[in-house]
Amino acid sequence: MLEALQFEFMRNALMAGLLTSVACGVIGTFVVVNRIVFLSGGIAHAAYGGIGLAFFFGLPFVVGTLGFALLVAMVMAVVTLKARHRSDTIIGVLWAIGMALGVILLDLSPGYNVDLMSFLFGSILAVPTADLWLMLVLNILILLTVGYFYNDFLALSYDEDFAKLRGVRVKLLYFVLLAMVALSVVMIIRIVGLILVIALLTIPPYIAEKHSGSLRAMMFISFLLSCLFTMVGLWVSYVFNLTSGATIIMVAGVCFFISLFFELLGSRRPFSKWS
Amino acid sequence: MRDAIIEIRDLWFSFNSIPVLKEVNLTVRRGDFIALLGPNGGGKTTLLKLMLGLLRPDRGSIKIFNEPAGKSTHRIGYMPQHLHFNQSFPISVLDVVLMGKLRPGKGWSRYSPKDKIAAQKAMEQMEMWEFRNRRVGELSGGQQQRVFIARALVDEPEVLFLDEPTASVDTKHQTDLFDILKELNKTVTIIVVSHDVGIVSSHVKSVACVNQQVFYHDDAEITQEMLEMAYQCCPVDLVAHGMPHRVLQEHEDSE
Numbered sequence A: 001m002l003e004a005l006q007f008e009f010m011r012n013a014l015m016a017g018l019l020t021s022v023a024c025g026v027i028g029t030f031v032v033v034n035r036i037v038f039l040s041g042g043i044a045h046a047a048y049g050g051i052g053l054a055f056f057f058g059l060p061f062v063v064g065t066l067g068f069a070l071l072v073a074m075v076m077a078v079v080t081l082k083a084r085h086r087s088d089t090i091i092g093v094l095w096a097i098g099m100a101l102g103v104i105l106l107d108l109s110p111g112y113n114v115d116l117m118s119f120l121f122g123s124i125l126a127v128p129t130a131d132l133w134l135m136l137v138l139n140i141l142i143l144l145t146v147g148y149f150y151n152d153f154l155a156l157s158y159d160e161d162f163a164k165l166r167g168v169r170v171k172l173l174y175f176v177l178l179a180m181v182a183l184s185v186v187m188i189i190r191i192v193g194l195i196l197v198i199a200l201l202t203i204p205p206y207i208a209e210k211h212s213g214s215l216r217a218m219m220f221i222s223f224l225l226s227c228l229f230t231m232v233g234l235w236v237s238y239v240f241n242l243t244s245g246a247t248i249i250m251v252a253g254v255c256f257f258i259s260l261f262f263e264l265l266g267s268r269r270p271f272s273k274w275s
Numbered sequence B: 001m002r003d004a005i006i007e008i009r010d011l012w013f014s015f016n017s018i019p020v021l022k023e024v025n026l027t028v029r030r031g032d033f034i035a036l037l038g039p040n041g042g043g044k045t046t047l048l049k050l051m052l053g054l055l056r057p058d059r060g061s062i063k064i065f066n067e068p069a070g071k072s073t074h075r076i077g078y079m080p081q082h083l084h085f086n087q088s089f090p091i092s093v094l095d096v097v098l099m100g101k102l103r104p105g106k107g108w109s110r111y112s113p114k115d116k117i118a119a120q121k122a123m124e125q126m127e128m129w130e131f132r133n134r135r136v137g138e139l140s141g142g143q144q145q146r147v148f149i150a151r152a153l154v155d156e157p158e159v160l161f162l163d164e165p166t167a168s169v170d171t172k173h174q175t176d177l178f179d180i181l182k183e184l185n186k187t188v189t190i191i192v193v194s195h196d197v198g199i200v201s202s203h204v205k206s207v208a209c210v211n212q213q214v215f216y217h218d219d220a221e222i223t224q225e226m227l228e229m230a231y232q233c234c235p236v237d238l239v240a241h242g243m244p245h246r247v248l249q250e251h252e253d254s255e
Helices: A002-006 A008-033 A037-046 A048-056 A061-082 A084-108 A116-121 A129-148 A151-158 A160-165 A172-210 A215-240 A242-266 B046-053 B091-099 B113-125 B143-155 B173-183 B197-201 B224-231 B234-239 B245-253
Strands: B003-015 B019-027 B033-037 B057-063 B076-079 B159-163 B190-192 B206-211 B213-215
Touching: A002 A008, A002 A037, A002 B019, A008 A037, A008 A172, A008 A215, A008 B143, A008 B159, A037 A048, A037 A061, A037 A084, A037 A172, A048 A061, A048 A084, A048 A172, A048 B234, A061 A084, A061 A172, A129 A151, A151 A160, A151 A172, A151 A215, A151 B019, A151 B046, A151 B091, A160 B046, A172 A215, A172 B113, B003 B046, B019 B173, B019 B190, B019 B213, B033 B046, B033 B197, B033 B245, B046 B057, B046 B159, B046 B190, B076 B143, B091 B113, B113 B143, B143 B159, B159 B173, B173 B190, B173 B197
Parallel strands: B033 B190, B033 B206, B076 B159, B159 B190
Antiparallel strands: B003 B019, B003 B057, B206 B213
C-alpha cells in the first residue's frame, strides 16, 4: 500500500477523504439529530441540475454545482418552514426535477462529454489539488460557523421552542444549517458519489451517537469514523481493484452492523418481548 | 390588588382557518398559581405558546410585563411538553440546564462561571446535581422532569410556564412535583397546563378551563359545571378514572 502513496492522485485521495470527513462529522451530526436525512438527499440529487447549468452556460463547474445546491437548499428551507405537512412531497419533487434538469441541460450542451459515472459513484481518485483547497476553505467556513453558533445550534436541535424563547434566531440558523448541508453534500459527492452520499453523511454519526456524551463529542467521533472508513475503503479498493466510493460505503456498512450487533448484545434482554 | 403580569384581551387564534381559541380574556396577577385545564385539542398548549410569544394571535392582544408577548422573555421560565424529545440525543443534564442561561449573540464565549453556579443551584434545588454528567435520555420520566424544571428556573424567572409536566410520570412523582411548585409559588407566578384534574385541584389557587373559550375560576374547586363546560362529558366519568381529589386530601390528613 505504501508504494501507492508515491502517486499524487493517491495522496490527494487520502487528503480529500480527510477533509470531507470534517464535513461528514460536523454536518452529518446535525443531519442525523435533526432528522433531515431525506432533505439532505433531496439537496444532493437536485445538485445535479447545477452540473447541467454549469456546462450549458459555460460556468465553472464548482460555481454551477455549489451555487445551485445552495439555491435548492434555500428553497427547501422555505418550503419546510412554511408548509411543514407538505414538505416530504415537495422535497421529493425538487429531488427529481433537479436531477432531470441536469440531464436535459447536459443533453443540450454541445460537444460535451461528462462522466456521469463519476458524479453518481464518486471520483475520489481524480481530485485535482485545486479542489482540495476549495474543500479546505469550505471546511474552515463550516467549522467557524458551527463553532460560533454552537450553543444556538445545540438548543435549536434539541428543543426548538425553548431556543426560540431564549431568543435564538431559529429561522435564520435553520437556513444557515441547510446551506452548510448543501456545501457538505457537494464535497461528499466527489468522494463517494451521489448514490452513496447519504450513507457517508449518516452512518458515522449514527454509530457515534450512542458513544457520545455531547454533540461536540458526537461530531468528533463521527469525524474519526469517517476518516477510518475512507482510509480503509481506499486501501481495500486499491488492493482488490474495486470502485473506491462503493468500497468506502461497504466498510461503513460493515461497521454499522457490527455496532448494531454490540448494541443488541449490550442491551439487557434484547428479545425479552419474545419470552 | 396585586399587579397584573399577563393581560390577554379579546384573543382569537386559528390554525389553517380552523378556530382554536375564541375571544379569550384573561388576567394573571403576580403570585397566581393557575391551572389551564381542558380536553386535548382544546387550545391549552396554544394559549400557553401565545403567552410565550411563540405564536402570534390573529386578533386581540397579549401583554406580559406590559410589553407585547415575545419580549422580556428572560423573565420567563418555560418547561415544554417533553414527550417529543429525542431520547438518544447526546446531551448531559448539565448542558440542558445551562441552556436555560442561553443568551444568543455571545458568539465564541461559552457560559460564564456565574451561569454555571446558577445551574448548580437550580440542579441542587431539584436534587439533580449528582446526575449532572448523565445523558438526559437515560434518566427516568420523573428525573427528566426535574431537569427541565431546573432549566426553567435557572435564570430566576418571575413567571413559570409548564406544559403538561405530569404526562408520563407516575402518581407519586406527580404529587412531589406539585409540592415543589407550591413551594416555588411563594416567589414565582406559575401557570400550568394540565389534563389531570385530580392532582391539580389540590395544589393550585385558580383554574382556567380552556376549550376554544376560556372560563376563569378564582378558586381551585372543580365544579361539575366547570367540568361539563370544559370537557363536555359526564364529570363523574372523568374524575372516576383516578381518585377524586377530596378522597386524596382526607387520606393525607388522617395520617
